Amino acid sequence: LMLQSRSLMFRIFTRLEHLPIINRRMHALHVLYENTYLLFRPGKLGIAVGIGMVSWFGECAAFFLILIGLGFEPTLKLLVISTFIMATASLLGAVSMLPGGLGAAEAGVAGLLLLIVRDPRMTSDLAAAATLLVRFATLWLGVLVGTGALLVIERHLTRLEESRPAADAAQTAS
Structure with missing residues (x-):
C-alpha cells in the first residue's frame, strides 16, 4: 500500500536526496520505484497472485x-x-x-x-x-x-x- 502512494514515496525520496550515498543513486531508485509502482497495481498484482496460487496449489494437489x-x-x-x-x-x-x-x-x-x-x-x-x-x-x-x-x-x-x-x-x- 505504501508503494502505491506516490505522494508519500516522493516525500521519502525528497528526504533521501539529502543523504550523500543515496543521492548518487536517486535516478536508479526512481526507476525502481516507477517499475514497482506499475507491477504492484491492484489489477496486475491480483492476476499475478491468482496465477501463483493456482500454480502453488498444483504442487499441493x-x-x-x-x-x-x-x-x-x-x-x-x-x-x-x-x-x-x-x-x-x-x-x-x-x-x-x-x-x-x-x-x-x-x-x-x-x-x-x-x-x-x-x-x-x-x-x-x-x-x-x-x-x-x-x-x-x-x-x-x-x-x-x-x-x-x-x-x-x-x-x-x-x-x-x-x-x-x-x-x-x-x-x-x-
Whole structure:
C-alpha cells in the first residue's frame, strides 16, 4: 500500500536526496520505484497472485495424488494435510536460503509426514519415497523443462546471430 502512494514515496525520496550515498543513486531508485509502482497495481498484482496460487496449489494437489498413489485414502483431511505440509516445507526451504530449498524442504516434507500422518503405514521409507516423488514432480521437472527451454532459446538466438552478418552485408551492398 505504501508503494502505491506516490505522494508519500516522493516525500521519502525528497528526504533521501539529502543523504550523500543515496543521492548518487536517486535516478536508479526512481526507476525502481516507477517499475514497482506499475507491477504492484491492484489489477496486475491480483492476476499475478491468482496465477501463483493456482500454480502453488498444483504442487499441493500433486503431493495429495502421490499420497493416494502410495495407498492412502483420498479424503479432505489428507488434502488439507498435504497442503499444510507443502506450505510449511516450502517456507522451511525458503528460510534455509539454499537454492530451491534443497535439503531443508525435503527434510520438512518427510519429517512432517511422519509427525502428522497418524497411520501405521507411514514409515520413514514411505515418507522418503513420497518426498522424493513430490520433489521430482515439482522441482526437478521444472528444472528439466527450464533447461530444455533455455537450450531451445539459445539455439534460436544462435541462428539469428548467424543470419545477421549475411543480412548486414546485403544491406550495405545496396
